[in-house]
Amino acid sequence: xxxxxxxxxxxxxxxxxxxxxxxxxxxxxxxxxxxxxxxxxxxxxxxxxxxxxxxxxxxxxxxxxxxxxxxxxxxxxxxxxxxxxxxxxxxxxxxxxxxxxxxxxxxxxxxxxxxxxxxxxxxxxxxxxxxxxxxxxxxxxxxxxxxxxxxxxxxxxxxxxxxxxxxxxxxxxxxxxxxxxxxxxxxxxxxxxxxxxxxxxxxxxxxxxxxxxxxxxxxxxxxxxxxxxxxxxxxxxxxxxxxxxxxxxxxxxxxxxxxxxxxxxxxxxxxxxxxxxxxxxxxxxxxxxxxxxxxxxxxxxxxxxxxxxxxxxxxxxxxxxxxxxxxxxxxxxxxxxxxxxxxxxxxxxxxxxxxxxxxxxxxxxxxxxxxxxxxxxxxxxxxxxxxxxxxxxxxxxxxxxxxxxxxxxxxxxxxxxxxxxxxxxxxxxxxxxxxxxxxxxxxxxxxxxxxxxxxxxxxxxxxxxxxxxxxxxxxxxxxxxxxxxxxxxxxxxxxxxxxxxxxxxxxxxxxxxxxxxxxxxxxxxxxxxxxxxxxxxxxxxxxxxxxxxx
Amino acid sequence: xxxxxxxxxxxxxxxxxxxxxxxxxxxxxxxxxxxxxxxxxxxxxxxxxxxxxxxxxxxxxxxxxxxxxxxxxxxxxxxxxxxxxxxxxxxxxxxxxxxxxxxxxxxxxxxxxxxxxxxxxxxxxxxxxxxxxxxxxxxxxxxxxxxxxxxxxxxxxxxxxxxxxxxxxxxxxxxxxxxxxxxxxxxxxxxxxxxxxxxxxxxxxxxxxxxxxxxxxxxxxxxxxxxxxxxxxxxxxxxxxxxxxxxxxxxxxxxxxxxxxxxxxxxxxxxxxxxxxxxxxxxxxxxxxxxxxxxxxxxxxxxxxxxxxxxxxxxxxxxxxxxxxxxxxxxxxxxxxxxxxxxxxxxxxxxxxxxxxxxxxxxxxxxxxxxxxxxxxxxxxxxxxxxxxxxxxx
Numbered sequence: 001x002x003x004x005x006x007x008x009x010x011x012x013x014x015x016x017x018x019x020x021x022x023x024x025x026x027x028x029x030x031x032x033x034x035x036x037x038x039x040x041x042x043x044x045x046x047x048x049x050x051x052x053x054x055x056x057x058x059x060x061x062x063x064x065x066x067x068x069x070x071x072x073x074x075x076x077x078x079x080x081x082x083x084x085x086x087x088x089x090x091x092x093x094x095x096x097x098x099x100x101x102x103x104x105x106x107x108x109x110x111x112x113x114x115x116x117x118x119x120x121x122x123x124x125x126x127x128x129x130x131x132x133x134x135x136x137x138x139x140x141x142x143x144x145x146x147x148x149x150x151x152x153x154x155x156x157x158x159x160x161x162x163x164x165x166x167x168x169x170x171x172x173x174x175x176x177x178x179x180x181x182x183x184x185x186x187x188x189x190x191x192x193x194x195x196x197x198x199x200x201x202x203x204x205x206x207x208x209x210x211x212x213x214x215x216x217x218x219x220x221x222x223x224x225x226x227x228x229x230x231x232x233x234x235x236x237x238x239x240x241x242x243x244x245x246x247x248x249x250x251x252x253x254x255x256x257x258x259x260x261x262x263x264x265x266x267x268x269x270x271x272x273x274x275x276x277x278x279x280x281x282x283x284x285x286x287x288x289x290x291x292x293x294x295x296x297x298x299x300x301x302x303x304x305x306x307x308x309x310x311x312x313x314x315x316x317x318x319x320x321x322x323x324x325x326x327x328x329x330x331x332x333x334x335x336x337x338x339x340x341x342x343x344x345x346x347x348x349x350x351x352x353x354x355x356x357x358x359x360x361x362x363x364x365x366x367x368x369x370x371x372x373x374x375x376x377x378x379x380x381x382x383x384x385x386x387x388x389x390x391x392x393x394x395x396x397x398x399x400x401x402x403x404x405x406x407x408x409x410x411x412x413x414x415x416x417x418x419x420x421x422x423x424x425x426x427x428x429x430x431x432x433x434x435x436x437x438x439x440x441x442x443x444x445x446x447x448x449x450x451x452x453x454x455x456x457x458x459x460x461x462x463x464x465x466x467x468x469x470x471x472x473x474x475x476x477x478x479x480x481x482x483x484x485x486x487x488x489x490x491x492x493x494x495x496x497x498x499x500x501x502x503x504x505x506x507x508x509x510x511x512x513x514x515x516x517x518x519x520x521x522x523x524x525x526x527x528x529x530x531x532x533x534x535x536x537x538x539x540x541x542x543x544x545x546x547x548x549x550x
Numbered sequence: 551x552x553x554x555x556x557x558x559x560x561x562x563x564x565x566x567x568x569x570x571x572x573x574x575x576x577x578x579x580x581x582x583x584x585x586x587x588x589x590x591x592x593x594x595x596x597x598x599x600x601x602x603x604x605x606x607x608x609x610x611x612x613x614x615x616x617x618x619x620x621x622x623x624x625x626x627x628x629x630x631x632x633x634x635x636x637x638x639x640x641x642x643x644x645x646x647x648x649x650x651x652x653x654x655x656x657x658x659x660x661x662x663x664x665x666x667x668x669x670x671x672x673x674x675x676x677x678x679x680x681x682x683x684x685x686x687x688x689x690x691x692x693x694x695x696x697x698x699x700x701x702x703x704x705x706x707x708x709x710x711x712x713x714x715x716x717x718x719x720x721x722x723x724x725x726x727x728x729x730x731x732x733x734x735x736x737x738x739x740x741x742x743x744x745x746x747x748x749x750x751x752x753x754x755x756x757x758x759x760x761x762x763x764x765x766x767x768x769x770x771x772x773x774x775x776x777x778x779x780x781x782x783x784x785x786x787x788x789x790x791x792x793x794x795x796x797x798x799x800x801x802x803x804x805x806x807x808x809x810x811x812x813x814x815x816x817x818x819x820x821x822x823x824x825x826x827x828x829x830x831x832x833x834x835x836x837x838x839x840x841x842x843x844x845x846x847x848x849x850x851x852x853x854x855x856x857x858x859x860x861x862x863x864x865x866x867x868x869x870x871x872x873x874x875x876x877x878x879x880x881x882x883x884x885x886x887x888x889x890x891x892x893x894x895x896x897x898x899x900x901x902x903x904x905x906x907x908x909x910x911x912x913x914x915x916x917x918x919x920x921x922x923x924x925x926x927x928x929x930x931x932x933x934x935x936x937x938x939x940x941x942x943x944x
Contacts, residue, residue, distance in 0.1 A: 039906070065907030069900050076896040083886040083933070090885075106763055106800055123884045240880075271678045279554070279618065283677035290678050325681035326877050337879040460879040470881070474868045481860040510856070513649075513849055536845060 008162065015049030018042025021158050023165025035534060036168035038507055041157075043149035063145035068138045075131050082122035085114050136226045143219045154209060159199035161493050163503060169493075171506030171515065175529025182496055184526035189492065192518055202495040207488075212509065214484020221477030228469035239334070239463035244407065245296070246345065246370070247454040253461055256334050258305065260315055264297040266341055266455035294338050295324045296457040300331060323459065333463050340458025346408045347454045351430075351446040353378055353417060362419055364449060369408035380420055384446070388414035393431050401429065407456075417444050490515050492522070502529055554676065557614035560607045561632065565666055567604025568639065568659050571597045575655035579838050582652075594652040598643070601655060605643060608636045619676045622689035624696060626677060627934060631669030633693075634930070635662045637700025641858075645704055645850055653842055654850065658707045664739050671746040687873035694865025695891075699926050701858035702898070706923030708850035709916035714832055715839035715847075716913055726832070732920065733831035734820055741816020742808070749774045756790035758783045763799040770804050774811050778803035805935060848912055851919045852905065859898050866891040890929040897925055 004012040010021035017030050018041065025031045025042075036042065047063035050056045061067055085107055093102045103111035103120060118125050166172070186196050186203055194205035232238040241254040243261070250262040269292040273281040284290055301315035321329045329336040346369050353362040363378030369391065376384040393412030394404040401412055410432060418425040426442035428435055435445065490508040497503060508515040512533070519531060551559075578593035612633065615623040623629040642658040645651075679688070710732065717725045754773055760780035762768045770780055772790075779793030780803045797803040820831075827834055870891065871881035882888060901918045904910040910918070 065903055069903045069907070072896050072900045072903070076893050076900070079889050079896070080893050082884065083889050087884055089883070108798070108800075277678065279676050280678040282675040283673070286673065286675070287677075291680055292678065294681050326685040326687075328876065328879065335879070339879065462879045464875075467875070467881075470871075474871070478860065478864055478868065481863060485856045485860055511849075511853065513846075539845075 013044045013049075015044030015046075016042065017044075018165065019162070020153055020156060023161040025164065025168070031164075033168065034538060035170055036165065038169075040146055040150050041153040043153045045145050045149055047145045059141060059145070062134075062138045062141040065142070068135075068142055071131060071135050071138055075128075075135065078122065078128055078131065081119060085111065085120070087123065088120045091120070132226065136223060139219045139223055143216050147213075147216045150212065154212065157204070159197050159204040159493075160202045160495065161505075163495075166493055166495070166503055166505035169505035169507050170512070170533060170535050171504075171519065171531055172534055173502070173504040173523075173529045173531035175502060177496055177500060177502035177528070179500075181502055181526050181528065182494060185494055185522055185528060188522045188525040192521065194490075194492070194518075201497070202493065205492045205494075207490045209489050211484055211487035212489045214480050214482075214487070216480070217483055218477045218480025221473050221475070221480055223473075224476060225470055225473030228466040228473055231466045231469065232464070237465045239461060241461040242339075243336075243459045243461050244342075244456055245298075245459060246347070246456040249370075250301075253334070253336075255461060255463070256332075258303050259318075259331075259334070260301040260303060261336070261459075262299040262301065263457060264299065264320075266343075266457045267293065267295040267297070268341065268343065268455075269293040269295075293324060294341060295322055296338055296341075296459065297322050298329065298336070300329075323457075328462075333465065335462045337460040337462065338457065339460045342407070342456040342458070344453040345456045346411065347452040349411065349451050350449040351384075352449050353382060353384060353419070354445055354447045355421070356443060356445050361447075362444070365446075367411075367413070369411055382417075382419040385416040385418070385425075386413060387416055387427070388412075390414075413446075415446065417442070417446070419444055488514060490518065492519070494528075504528060504531065506531070553614055554618045557611050557618060558674075560611035560614065561666075564604040564608035564611060564636075565663065567600050567607060568663050568666075571600040571604060572656060572659040572663065574600060575652050575659065576838070578652040579656055579841070582841055590652045591650075594650065594655075597652065597655055598646055601639065601646075601659065602643060605636065605639050608632075608639070612636065615676070621679055621683075622693065624692040625679055625683055625688065626672065628669050628672040628674045630692065630696065631672070631930065632666055633696045634699060634703075635666040635669065637697045638662045638665065638703050639700075640697070641701040641704045641854065642707075644701075644857075645854060648853075649846060649850055651842075651846065651850070653711055653838060654704075654707060656838060657711055658704065661703070661707065661736070664736060664743070667743045668739055671743060671750075682877050685873070685876065687869065687876065691865060691869040691873050694861060694869055698858050698862035698865050699930075701854050702862060702926060703923050705851045705854040705858070705919040708847045708854065709919030711839055711842055712844060712847040712851065712913065712916040713920070714835050715842050715844060716916075717832070719830065719833045719836055726830075729832045730830050733835075734816075737820045737823070737831070738812055738816035741814070741819055742812035744819070745774065745811045745815045746808075755787065757786040758790075758793075759786055760784070761799065772804055772807060774807055776803070777807045777810050780804065802936075844912070848915060851915055852911070855898060855901060855919065855922075859902065862898070863895060867895060886933050887929065890925070890933050894922070894925050894929060897922055 003014060004016055004019075004026050006012060006019035006022060006024055006026060008019060008022040008024065010019055012020050012026065016026055018024070018036060019026055020043070023036075023042075025033075025036065030036070030042070045063070047060045051060060085103070088099050091099055091102050093099045099120065100115050103115040105111075107114065114120060122128055182198075182201075182203060186198065186205075189196050189203075189205040192207075194207045196203055196205045198204075239255045243251065243254055245251050245261060245263040247263055247265045250260060253259045253261050271277050271280055271284055271290045271292050273284040277284075280290070297320070299320050300318040302318050303315055307314050318331065323329045323336055323338045325338050328338075348366050348368055350364055350366045352364045354360065355362075362380060362382040365376040365378065365384055367373075367376075367386070372386055372389050374386050376386070378384065388401065390401045390403040390412035391408040391410075392403045392405040393410050394402050396402065401414065403412075412429065412431040414427070414429050416425045416427050422443055426437075426444055427439045428437050428442055428446065430436075430446055432448075488508050488511045490506070492504065492506045494502065494504045506515055506519055516531075516533070522528060523531065574593055574597035578590040578597055581593060582590040612623060615629070619625075624633050638658060639662050642655060642662075646655065713725070713729050717723070717729050719726060750773065754775065756772045756776060758770050758772065758776065758780060760768055760770060761782045763781075768780075769786070775791035776783075776793040777795070778801075779796045781797060781799040783793060783796060783803075785792065793803070793807075797806065823831065870888065874883065874888075875881040901910075901915070901922065904918070905915060
């Protein structure tokens with residue numbers, strides 16, 4: 001394509017609408033408009049100029065505001081759809097099959113369809129992520145398409161514009177002036193913090209040009225943010241683990257090599273409604289109990305780097321800390337959060353080995369429900385062997401006992417009992433309040449004696465190295481939004497023509513009321529001719545025509 | 551009088567001030583025969599003075615309640631919704647200072663009144679904070695959001711005035727239908743307030759036992775005669791109204807009963823208004839907009855979104871993410887309230903792009919601003935009360 005040569009002699013890149021130098025409209029369509037399209041200063045945007053190759057087509061697709069808004073609206077609707085029923089992470093089921101069953105059980109056929117469409121995990125679906133990706137591409141391309149020419153144009157703008165450009169501005173004033181007019185206008189405009197440049201018989205006053213960059217700055221912030229989110233999929237950037245730790249227990253922290261945590265205890269406090277809290281009495285009476293504090297007191301240890309694997313004797317104490325909700329424990333880029341708890345979790349169970357007929361006891365044994373031993377030696381050479389342990393027994397599958405979770409909520413024991421009376425041993429499967437003897441009647445049984453309990457804390461182990469990037473993205477976004485929205489780019493062009501008359505045009509990217517207020521002051525001070533708002537005039541005209549028709 | 555009493559009395563003062571100011575603004579608009587600013591200036595001044603007094607009283611309520619509870623009074627439905635009413639009036643005062651439009655007050659104040667009345671239907675005793683809320687981020691995040699929503703709602707009010715003026719009431723059209731639908735839904739809120747107040751004053755209470763969705767036995771107290779019964783309900787109060795219909799376990803029949811009562815009473819109210827005045831509500835309001843400058847309403851609509859959008863982004867997304875990272879270990883978890891904050895953000899982003907990029911101003915912008923308010927109200931009412939999530943309190 002050829003360069004466009006304006007009447008003023010300036011060479012414009014192909015696709016330019018308003019001459020970069022004097023502002024004359026360069027095509028017929030623009031010449032016929034009553035008001036100039038000032039959105040991008042009439043510059044040549046790539047998307048409006050080229051449409052041949054496949055790259056042009058892709059570029060044009062993503063640079064379109066229509067497409068951008070389309071993506072936003074589809075994302076908005078998709079996001080809303082995901083809130084109709086709870087997402088899978090908020091459903092009390094873990095395996096895929098259980099989750100599917102849960103939706104059907106609780107929500108009926110709606111739940112079945114919701115699950116079948118994949119809406120139970122909508123925000124991780126490939127199409128949703130794809131939409132976010134398209135939004136990111138649109139942000140980049142649409143910004144480049146507009147920013148580059150706009151920047152060039154505003155940087156190189158001239159003071160003197162052709163009268164046809166000025167007459168196509170929304171704010172326009174024409175009328176007589178005197179020798180002092182330009183000087184006085186310049187005075188007042190400088191007063192109002194405008195940057196004024198003059199050239200021969202004209203002046204250009206400009207304020208808040210940087211607000212024009214706001215949209216591009218906030219888009220950069222969003223792109224950085226989305227980039228940060230993408231980084232979390234890379235290994236090493238992001239750790240999300242759950243650590244269940246019981247009172248008195250010491251455990252290695254998952255995914256935090258070299259660190260070991262000891263729990264001193266879990267505390268649950270509730271509001272009493274007494275003393276200081278008396279004012280809450282009514283509310284507490286209405287809802288029952290209200291939690292006041294969830295807290296796990298921990299000690300953090302570090303294993304020296306030269307220690308042998310599994311050697312915990314040389315652990316160095318790093319810090320004692322109380323982890324509370326809203327007060328995570330941070331160390332070395334990791335953070336531990338108080339997320340969950342289990343009060344009175346079973347710790348041990350004791351049994352007596354008894355002869356069923358005589359009730360005679362061969363001694364007692366205590367099984368640690370977290371780390372059970374396999375052999376328990378009792379009196380007279382009697383032995384109880386633990387053949388299988390199922391901490392959270394959930395039933396049999398193909399004759400095999402199953403456990404739902406590794407937590408000792410409903411322990412089941414498969415034991416072999418050997419006594420001098422029964423040297424071959426007897427097998428028994430024991431759960432709370434139930435005993436099964438799979439290989440025929442036994443002479444001996446394990447009689448339940450008692451339990452010990454303790455509290456357990458559910459902690460989340462988190463490392464997120466993308467947070468600084470996300471924070472930076474958010475900060476840049478906010479700067480861009482404030483820059484673009486709380487400031488306006490206002491300009492006035494004033495020319496004194498050969499006969500001494502004044503031609504004035506004004507433009508702002510938004511808040512025309514503010515622009516007019518400024519102009520009112522300048523008009524008064526410099527006795528400028530009265531201005532008119534051409535858009536209001538046009539609308540009033542349309543209205544009159546409309547009324548005549550009806 | 552204790553500080554708590556002073557606090558609730560100040561809220562009454564604010565409520566009454568807003569009520570009076572509504573009528574004075576109405577009078578200022580109605581009495582403006584010449585269509586100039588000057589002719590509504592005198593009554594406009596009186597009205598804005600009363601509004602400011604009401605706002606200061608409500609600010610007094612807010613501060614004294616903060617002193618009483620020891621935490622920012624935005625921690626449950628009553629407190630948050632009341633604060634929303636306050637920021638709505640605050641936003642109006644700012645825009646009145648900029649543009650001096652009495653008609654805006656005539657529309658904003660009754661909406662604020664409805665919102666505060668709606669808030670008062672929730673338990674209003676001072677309540678202690680659960681561990682997740684015990685942080686300064688509660689005040690920082692929620693106050694920023696409520697200010698942003700108050701300002702954004704002004705754009706809807708300006709949009710509504712624009713529509714009241716431009717929508718032709720003589721011709722049947724989609725616009726006329728939907729505009730009246732907005733008026734009808736405002737009457738439904740009034741229906742809820744009237745019903746709730748009536749049954750509270752008459753001390754209606756009925757207890758039922760039922761089986762919840764996890765198969766556990768539970769109990770519920772109805773404060774209105776139960777139209778819908780919970781799953782496998784058993785009345786526990788003698789002589790209680792027997793539910794007409796039993797609901798499946800996932801439907802909260804108690805809330806559904808409240809909704810139906812409000813709709814029925816609201817619809818009766820609406821029918822009465824139509825019967826007495828023989829006009830649509832929007833038709834009755836239209837004469838008030840005779841002198842409205844459409845350009846100015848469009849400007850207020852756009853300006854309040856421009857002021858509100860950055861504040862909303864900061865409060866509802868950025869502060870929210872920072873707090874979520876501290877309290878829940880992740881800055882974003884697709885909780886329904888989070889999602890709807892994102893939906894609101896995306897919606898206003900679409901508004902701005904349509905306006906700047908495709909020249910959507912005037913009537914189109916007005917409709918969008920009203921839809922934006924509907925989304926905000928949905929997030930406040932429906933997401934808290936219907937869609938269960940981490941944010942559902944009260």
